[in-house]
Amino acid sequence: MKVHEALKWASSFLEERNLEQPVAQILLKHHLQKDLTQLYMAMHDELSEEQHQHFIADIHSYADGTPVQHLTGVEQFYERTFIVNQDVLIPRPETEELVQGVLQRMAKKYSEQTTVKVVDVGTGSGAIAITLALESEKMQVTAVDISEAALTVAKENGTKLGADVTWIHGDLLQPLIRSNDKVDIVVSNPPYIPIGEQETLSPYVSEKEPASALYGGEDGLDFYRRLTDEIPFVTGDHAMVAFEIGAGQGEAVSQLLKDKFPKASVEVVFDINGKDRMVFAEW
Template sequence: MSAPPGAGIALTAETTLGAALAAIAARLAEAGIEEPRREARLLLAAAIDTDLAALIARESMPLGGRAGAVEAMLRRRLAREPLSRILGRREFHGLGFRLNAATLDPRPDTETLVDAVLAAIDAGGGRSAALSILDLGTGSGAILLALLHLLPAARGLGVDLAPEALAMAAENAAALGLAARARFMQGDLFEGLGAARFDILVSNPPYIETAVLAALDPEVRDHDPRLALDGGADGLAFYRRIAAGAGAHLRPGGLVALEIGRGQAMPVAAMLAAAGITDIATRRDLGGITRVVLGRVAMPAAGG
C-alpha cells in the first residue's frame, strides 16, 4: 500500500505552511490517527503560534525557524500522545481549559453530564437560583466551571485527591473569570466536608475496570492519570461510595448526576435507589451510549 501524498516530505525552514499542512496530515493519516487534516491544522497553528485563519491566509509562507518545533510536536502526536496534551488545553462545552499530567482530559461525552444537569435545573425553575454545586474528582474543573459559567448565581466546590489537579482547576477558574464562585479542596470524595450540604452533586469518577486498563488506547492509557481511570475490579468502586454519601451531603430534593461507562447504568441506578435516591433517570451521549445516571434526594413527607 502506497503512503499518502506528502508522507515522506521532510519539514525544513523552506517548507511552506501549505506544504507542511499537507505533509503533517499525510503522516497522521499513515499512522491511523482519525481526522488527520483537522489535527494537522491545530498542531501546525499551535507550533507556529498563530490562529487557524492566519494559517490559511499564509499558506505560501515558509516555516523558517519554527520547522524544528513543528517536527517535534508532530513526533509526539505520532507517538500517540493526545493532541490536547501536546497543546496543553482542551475545549469543553465551549470553554477553554488548561490541562496538566494530574488532570483527566475532558472528553465531549462528558458534556452530556453538564447538559443533563442543566435540563434538570431548567425543569425545576430555571438557572437564576443561588445553587450550590459539589464536584467530586474535579480534575481540571471542567464540569464544575462549565456549570458555573451557565448558572450565574451558583457557587461550587471541587474536590480532588491530587494537589496538582486542584492547582490547575484554580487556574482555569481564574482564567474564565469564575474564581469568586469556585472553591477547590483536597480530599477523598466526601472526606473533610463535615456536615456541608449542596443542591447538586456531580461527578465523573474513575469507572474503568482495573483489568481493562492495559488494553485502553495509548492516548488514554499512557497519558490520563491512572488515579482518574481505575474504578476497581468491577469499575464500580467509586459509585458505591458516592451513593452511600450522597444523601448526607445533598439537601432534600437535591440532584445527583454521575457519568458512567458502557453497561454501568443498571448497577449504578440500583446503588442510588438503595441509598434513597428517587426519580432516577438516564441520559445518552451523542453516540447513543447511556452516559449519565441522575436522581434526587427524596423530599420530606408532608407534615413529617
C-alpha cells in the first residue's frame, strides 16, 4: 500500500466514526519518521508490511480510545517535544498560556533580581518546570510530584531537553516546608475536575490519563485549598502565585487567594478560547 492510500483509508475510517481525521497524518509521520513536508513528498512511496500493519493497529487503538499521544509517546509543548505516557497528564495548549503569563509577570516583578526561585507543584511530565527553566536563565526551578512514576517521565524529559531542574518526590509543598526552603513563585496546574464530572469527560481522558492528575474532589477545589494553606510557609514578603484552573473556577479560586493573602493583587485571566483559565496573585 502506498502512503497516500494508507492516509486515505485511515481518514475515511476515522471520519466514519466521527473521530479526528488529522490523527491519521500524525500517526503516519510517526511510523515513517518524517515531518509534514517529507510526508507529502513521500505520498507515492510504498509502506513496508511492518509499517502498514503497525499503522493499521494504531488507527484501531486510537478508535478504541487510546490517546494519539500515547501511541506516538510524545506531545508538543512550547515548541518542544515531551515524552508522555499513561503516568502523566498530556500537556495542553492552554497550559502554554500559563507559562507565558508567569514569564511576563516575572520579568516585571523581579527585574532587579539575578535569581528567581520557582516551584512547580504537581509537575507531571515536567512541561511547566522545564519550559520555565529553558525560557529564563534567571529562574531556579524546583518541581514536585507525589507520583514517582510521573517524576521518572519528568526527569527523562529534563535530561533530553537539557533543563536544569531540581526534582523532588513529595506531596504538594510539604517537602519545601520541611526543609524550610523559600521561593519567589509558586506555579501549579493541579487536578481540578470535580469528581462528579467524570462521566462527561472523553474516554481518551477519563479512561487513559491518570485519575490522580485529573480530579480535585467534589467541587474540584481541594488542591487549591491545600495549596493556599501551604504557600505562606514557603514564600516571603514579595511573591507570586500562578494557578491553572478549570473553566468557571476563576471566582472561587481568586477568593481563596484573597482570603489568605488580603494584600495581594489577584487577577483572573481568560485563555484564547475565552474561558477563565488562570489565576495570578502578587504581593
